[in-house]
Amino acid sequence: MSLAGKVAIVTGSGRGLGLSYAQELSRQGAAVVINDVDADVAADAVASIAAAGGKAVAVVAPVGSTETAKALVAAAVENFGRLDILVTNAGVLRDKSILKMTDEDFDLVINVHLRGTFTCVREAYGYFKENGIAGRIITIGSPTGQRGNFGQTNYAAAKAGIVGMVRTWALEMKRAGVTVNAVIPVAATAMTKTVPYFAKAVEADEAGEVMHDFFRKELGFGTADDVAGLIAFLASEEAGNINGQAIGAGGDRLQLWSHPEAIASEFHDGGWDYTTLQEQFGAVFGSKLQSVGERFPELPAELQPEPAAK
Template identity: 80%
Template sequence: MSLTGKVAIVTGSGRGLGLAYARELARQGAAVVINDVDAEVAGEAVRTIEADGGRAVAVVAPVGSTEAAKQLVEAAVTEFGRLDILVTNAGILRDKSLLKMTDEDFDLVINVHLRGTFTCAREAFGYFKENGIGGRIIAIGSPTGQRGNFGQTNYAAAKAGIVGMVRTWALEMKKAGVTANAVIPVAATAMTKTIPYFRKAVEADERGEAMPRFFRHELGFGTADDVSGLIAFLASDEAAGITGQTIGAGGDRLQLWTHPEAAATEYREGGWGYQDLVENFGPLFGDKLQSVGEEFLPLPEELQPEAAAAQVR
């Protein structure tokens, strides 16, 4: 197993995507620190990994604070003797459109996703550097952070910020031999279950059936296990030369996202004044403006929610 002797922390790993990541890391030989805010859920996750033949321990704490980050690293070192891998997956949602989003809605999401990733990565990197360990930091992003999504100002800001931090860490951690990458999962979750567009895919997954090919192949939408292999790969020695990257995984699809690059460039001697822009912006850039949000293909008729409802009636 490629991760034998390694120790990993996976935040937000009591259930869902985080648990899938933790189970795959354990299957590849790593001991895992499970993290969740619910003691019962965290305990069940540990028992699941142990039933699979792996080793795990739980830390019940909400990520965000420096204290929680220290607790996670200390648990890895105390229980398993070292730390090699950090996967920052913990997150919450407080979806509302801009005018309805409260300060608390914004701060809660930023604290868990963005600050939680920052504090845990800082603590893990400190340990890696002090102990001469070429560790792995894998931060979980989202298509929303790449493209935007209606009603998710807080979540989009956090996930875009995570990718920005990863690019910076790749520069800062290179000399220490530590890698930092972001993963963009596209998978069935509690959130996607509520979206009619994905209903047939999520229902198939819940029944233990294969998702329709349209979702897996054309959309790159799959199960949590479809993302777990990428997590384990980036945590391995085989990925030592991969850092600062944003990699998407879902269904049958694997994607390497570009860093933001200029879509078009024009020069004008003396610079661009107001009137220059009035006269020239449209002709120069009007057909090059970038789209926002996810653009989904039309659902085949047999996969539309209305078709499923008609069959029930």
């Protein structure tokens, strides 16, 4: 167990992806601080790790505030003597198109995902630096943050912002030997459960059956456990040379996302004024404009969702 003697915090780990991450870190030898807003859910998560021979404690609190970040680090140190790994997984959804999205919808998602990642990373990094620990920080992004998705202004902003912070933190933390990376999971979750396109995959997952190869191979869509191995790997000593990356995981697929780069550059003597842009932009860049949103291939006939009952 390569993480033996290590201590990890996993926010939002009472259920779903976060629980899978926490359980895998435990299987690899780490003691884990579970975090959830529901005390019963958190207690069940701790019990599942203990039943498998691992060590875990729970902090019941919503992430976002500095107080919660401090409580999480304190719980790791007080219960297990140290902190080595932080996984910032906690999140909420308030999906609405922009004209229907309220200030409260926007602020809540930004606070939990973006501010919660910031406060927890700041607190963990402060502990790492003060104690000379070459820690591992793993944040959780989303394909929505990479490509956009209808009805998810708040979520897209938060997830894109997390990857932007990761690139900055990789520069700031490198000297201390701390690595920070973003994982982009594609898995059956509470969110994908509501999407008809993934219905057959979610049904298979809930029945304990293997998903069809179309999902696992062509789409790179799988179970929470399919992502957990990457989390544990990035937390290990063997991943010490991986820093500032956005890595996708889902089903049988692993992806390395590119950093944004200019795909075309053109120069015009005297600069690009309004008239010149009117005359030349289409010819220069029109064929190179980038697509937005995820594009999925058509489902095979046998994987089409059942028609809704009338």
